[in-house]
Amino acid sequence: MSHFESNLYEEMSGYDNLVFCASLYGMEKGKRESRARELLEQFNLADTGDRPFKAYSKGMKRKLTIAAGIIHEPEILFLDEPTTGIDVESARQIRKLIKDLNEKGTTIFLTTHYIEDAERLCHRIGFIVGGKVIKVSKVTDLMIESQKENIVEFSIDGDLPDLKDAFIHNFPNITIKEISNHCVRVGSNEKVDLMPFMKFFDVNGITISEAKIIRPSLEEVFVKVTGIEIEKLKKEKEGRKK
Amino acid sequence: MKNYIAFWSILMKDMKNYYLKPPNISWGIIFPISWTLMFFIKSQSDVDIRGILPGVMALSVLFGTTSMLAVTITFERKSRSFERLLLAPISLNLLMLAKTTGAIVFGIINAFIPVFFASLMVDLSGINWASAFISVVLIAVTSTFLGLFIAVSVSEVFEAQTFSNFFRFPMMFLCGLFIPIENLPVFIRPLSYILPLTYGTDVLKGSINETGMIAPWLSFVVLIGFALGLFMVSTRNIQKKWIY
Numbered sequence: 001m002s003h004f005e006s007n008l009y010e011e012m013s014g015y016d017n018l019v020f021c022a023s024l025y026g027m028e029k030g031k032r033e034s035r036a037r038e039l040l041e042q043f044n045l046a047d048t049g050d051r052p053f054k055a056y057s058k059g060m061k062r063k064l065t066i067a068a069g070i071i072h073e074p075e076i077l078f079l080d081e082p083t084t085g086i087d088v089e090s091a092r093q094i095r096k097l098i099k100d101l102n103e104k105g106t107t108i109f110l111t112t113h114y115i116e117d118a119e120r121l122c123h124r125i126g127f128i129v130g131g132k133v134i135k136v137s138k139v140t141d142l143m144i145e146s147q148k149e150n151i152v153e154f155s156i157d158g159d160l161p162d163l164k165d166a167f168i169h170n171f172p173n174i175t176i177k178e179i180s181n182h183c184v185r186v187g188s189n190e191k192v193d194l195m196p197f198m199k200f201f202d203v204n205g206i207t208i209s210e211a212k213i214i215r216p217s218l219e220e221v222f223v224k225v226t227g228i229e230i231e232k233l234k235k236e237k238e239g240r241k242k
Numbered sequence: 243m244k245n246y247i248a249f250w251s252i253l254m255k256d257m258k259n260y261y262l263k264p265p266n267i268s269w270g271i272i273f274p275i276s277w278t279l280m281f282f283i284k285s286q287s288d289v290d291i292r293g294i295l296p297g298v299m300a301l302s303v304l305f306g307t308t309s310m311l312a313v314t315i316t317f318e319r320k321s322r323s324f325e326r327l328l329l330a331p332i333s334l335n336l337l338m339l340a341k342t343t344g345a346i347v348f349g350i351i352n353a354f355i356p357v358f359f360a361s362l363m364v365d366l367s368g369i370n371w372a373s374a375f376i377s378v379v380l381i382a383v384t385s386t387f388l389g390l391f392i393a394v395s396v397s398e399v400f401e402a403q404t405f406s407n408f409f410r411f412p413m414m415f416l417c418g419l420f421i422p423i424e425n426l427p428v429f430i431r432p433l434s435y436i437l438p439l440t441y442g443t444d445v446l447k448g449s450i451n452e453t454g455m456i457a458p459w460l461s462f463v464v465l466i467g468f469a470l471g472l473f474m475v476s477t478r479n480i481q482k483k484w485i486y
Binding site for chain 1: 321327
C-alpha cells in the first residue's frame with residue numbers, strides 16, 4: 001500500500017528506508033539490499049539513495065514511497081493519490097511506473113481525484129460517493145453508456161459560407177450542435193454516416209481537414225453518474241487536507 | 243514469513259533513530275546520572291548510599307522507559323509511519339514487542355548507572371544480583387508497558403509526556419522509593435499497593451539491603467500480572483482505535 005502522504009522515516013536515507021520496508025516482509029539481508037538498489041535505479045533515485053528522506057523533494061518522496069510499497073513484489077498494490085501535489089516530470093514518471101508495474105502483472109487499485117489519471121491509467125473505473133461504490137465499469141463501456149447521442153465534428157479548411165439552411169434542408173434528422181467559420185458539429189440519435197456529409201461539403205466547394213467522433217469525457221461521465229461537479233469535489237478534498 | 247527479521251529490524255531501527263539520539267541520551271542517561279550525583283555526592287555525609295540505591299535504580303528505570311514510548315509510538319503515529327508497521331504481515335503482539343524491547347533494554351541499562359556510581363563509593367558486596375537483575379527487568383517491562391498504555395491513550399507527544407508525569411510523580415512518593423510505605427498516612431497506603439513500582443522496589447530493597455517487606459515471588463507474580471495486563475489493554479486499544 002502506498003499512501004498519499006509520504007510516510008517513510010525522515011531521518012533515514014532512501015536506501016535504508018527501502019531496506020527497512022523489505023525487512024518488514026521477512027526478506028533476507030542480501031535480497032532486500034539488492035532489491036533496494038534495483039528499485040532506486042528503476043525510480044531514477046540511485047544518485048540520491050544515500051540522502052536522508054527529509055531532504056527529498058515531494059516528487060522524489062512520492063516515488064520512494066511507491067518503491068517501498070512494491071519492494072516485496074506484491075501481487076496487488078493500493079496507490080492513494082500517487083500524482084497529487086507533485087511536479088509534472090515526477091507525475092509523468094510515476095504514471096509510467098504505474099503502467100510498467102501493471103504490464104508486469106501487478107494489479108493496481110488507484111484512488112485519485114484526477115479524472116485524467118484514471119482515464120489514462122485504469123482499465124476499470126469505480127466511482128465512490130460518500131464512501132460507497134456507485135458504479136464500476138470499463139472506461140469504454142462508461143463512455144458508451146453515457147453517450148446519449150452521436151456527435152461528429154467537421155473541421156473546415158478555410159472559411160465556412162452560410163450553409164445553415166441548406167444543411168437543415170439536406171439533413172432533417174440531424175441537429176446542428178455548433179457552427180462557426182471553421183467548424184460544424186452535428187448530433188443524431190442514430191449512428192452518423194459520414195459519406196452524405198462529405199458529399200454535401202464537396203458539392204458546396206468546402207474542404208474538410210478533419211472529421212472526428214466526439215465522445216463524452218470521463219469527467220462528463222463522472223458528473224453524470226455521480227451528480228457531483230468536479231470543482232466541488234476538488235474543493236471538498238482541499239478543505240479536508242487543511 | 244520470517245518474523246524474527248521484522249522484529250530485529252524494527253528494534254534496530256528504533257535504537258538507531260531514537261534511543262541513540264542525543265535528546266534521548268540526555269533524558270535517559272544524564273537524568274539518572276543527575277539523580278545519582280544528587281543523592282550520592284551532595285548528601286554523602288547524611289545519606290546511606292546503599293539504602294537509597296534501590297529507589298534511585300527504580301526511578302532511573304521508570305523515567306528511562308516511560309518517556310521512550312511517547313517518542314517511538316506517538317511520534318510515529320503523528321507522522322503516519324506507524325501505519326506502515328501496522329500494515330506489515332506480522333502480528334500486532336510481535337510488532338508491539340519489537341517497539342517496546344528497545345525501551346526495556348534502555349531501562350535496564352539506566353538502572354545500572356546508579357549502581358556503577360555507588361560501586362565507586364561504597365562496598366556493594368553481599369547483594370543478591372540475580373534477584374536484583376530480575377526485579378530490574380520486571381520493573382523495566384512493567385514501566386515500558388505503562389508507557390505503551392499512555393502512548394496508545396493520547397495522540398500528541400506532549401500529551402504523552404504530561405500523562406506520563408501523572409503516573410510517574412505520584413509513584414516517586416507512593417512506591418517506597420525514598421519514603422518507606424509504612425511511614426505514609428494509613429489512608430494513602432492502599433494506593434501504594436495498586437502501583438507496580440512498589441513491588442519492584444521492594445524486591446530491589448530485599449536484594450540489596452535485605453529490607454524487603456513482601457515475599458519476592460509474590461512481587462514477581464504481581465509485576466508479571468501488571469505487565470501482561472498493561473500489554474493486553476494496550477494492544478486491545480490499538481486494535482480498537484487504530485486498526486478498526
